[in-house]
Amino acid sequence: MQEIPNIQRRVKSNARRLKLRIEHHQVYLTIPPRTVEKDIQVFLKQSEPWLINTWNRHYAANITTTVPKNGEQIHFPLGQKTYQILLNSDSADDVENRSKLIIEDNLLIVEANQAGNLLKTWIRQQASIYLPKQLAQLANQYGFVYQSCQVRHAKTRWGSCSSQQSISLNAALLLLPIELVNYVLLHELCHTRQLNHSARFWQEMQRVDANYWQHREQLKHIKLPVWWHIN
Numbered sequence: 078m079q080e081i082p083n084i085q086r087r088v089k090s091n092a093r094r095l096k097l098r099i100e101h102h103q104v105y106l107t108i109p110p111r112t113v114e115k116d117i118q119v120f121l122k123q124s125e126p127w128l129i130n131t132w133n134r135h136y137a138a139n140i141t142t143t144v145p146k147n148g149e150q151i152h153f154p155l156g157q158k159t160y161q162i163l164l165n166s167d168s169a170d171d172v173e174n175r176s177k178l179i180i181e182d183n184l185l186i187v188e189a190n191q192a193g194n195l196l197k198t199w200i201r202q203q204a205s206i207y208l209p210k211q212l213a214q215l216a217n218q219y220g221f222v223y224q225s226c227q228v229r230h231a232k233t234r235w236g237s238c239s240s241q242q243s244i245s246l247n248a249a250l251l252l253l254p255i256e257l258v259n260y261v262l263l264h265e266l267c268h269t270r271q272l273n274h275s276a277r278f279w280q281e282m283q284r285v286d287a288n289y290w291q292h293r294e295q296l297k298h299i300k301l302p303v304w305w306h307i308n
Contacts, residue, residue: 081132084121085233088112090274095120099131103232103306145192145304151185151200154255155207162196164189193304197230204228204248212244212262219285221266232306235261235296238268249301257299260292 084097084104092109095117099105108117147164160180166189178195179186187195205228212226224242231247238244244265250258263285271278282289 081128087233097121097124097128104128104132105233145187145196145302147189149302151196151252151302153203153207153251154253155211155251155258156203159183160185162187162192164192166190197305200251201228201230201248204246204251208246208248208250208258208262211258212246212266215259215262215285216266219263219266221269223266223269236265238265238272240272242269244269249305252301252305253296253299256288257292257296260286260289260296263289 082103084106086106086108088108088110090110092107094109095112096107097104098107106117106121145162145164147162149162151160151162153159160183163184163186165186177188178199185196185199208228209226212223215221216223222242223238223244225244227243227245228248229245230249231245234245234247235250236244236246246262246265250261253261264282267278267281267285271281279289286292
């Protein structure tokens with residue numbers, strides 16, 4: 078069985094109790110505000126048998142889906158493109174092509190043994206082109222100002238905005254429907270004015286996205302390819 082990864086902690090203001098969950102081959106711990114470390118460690122110790130058993134079942138159920146499949150499709154709604162993955166297992170002696178991703182029309186041809194890493198690298202490259210352009214367009218449309226934009230392969234957040242108005246975006250946004258991409262980008266742009274989730278922040282969101290609450294709920298149920306989460 079695959080080793081259990083490091084637990085990703087999330088402090089949530091509306092959480093009432095400590096809670097563990099497994100999602101996309103990651104383990105998350107929800108923590109209520111002001112929870113002391115001693116209580117967290119006691120909870121983790123008590124939850125250890127459950128975590129081991131649940132992780133083993135989860136991994137066994139998903140082990141066949143941790144690598145891209147031949148013929149699998151990748152949709153880029155923001156770029157209005159759809160590609161089909163073609164796994165190439167005939168290049169064992171072809172050093173030049175072994176570490177490359179080749180694009181032919183709507184095909185993404187990748188070496189089978191490195192398909193996951195090659196595809197993730199390519200998606201990050203595409204996201205670094207498309208997402209900053211979309212962010213700039215939305216900022217101009219709604220009158221926002223920000224200092225910089227970075228695109229990363231984040232594990233737990235779709236986006237973030239610093240107090241210096243530097244916005245960071247998850248490369249996986251490129252795989253989402255356009256309305257959800259815009260929701261995340263507008264969410265971070267609103268943080269350039271309200272660096273919190275106060276009533277004023279949500280009023281700002283309402284101004285730029287009348288369906289923000291629906292988009293927020295839809296985002297919670299997005300399922301990315303399992304191979305996207307595998308290191």
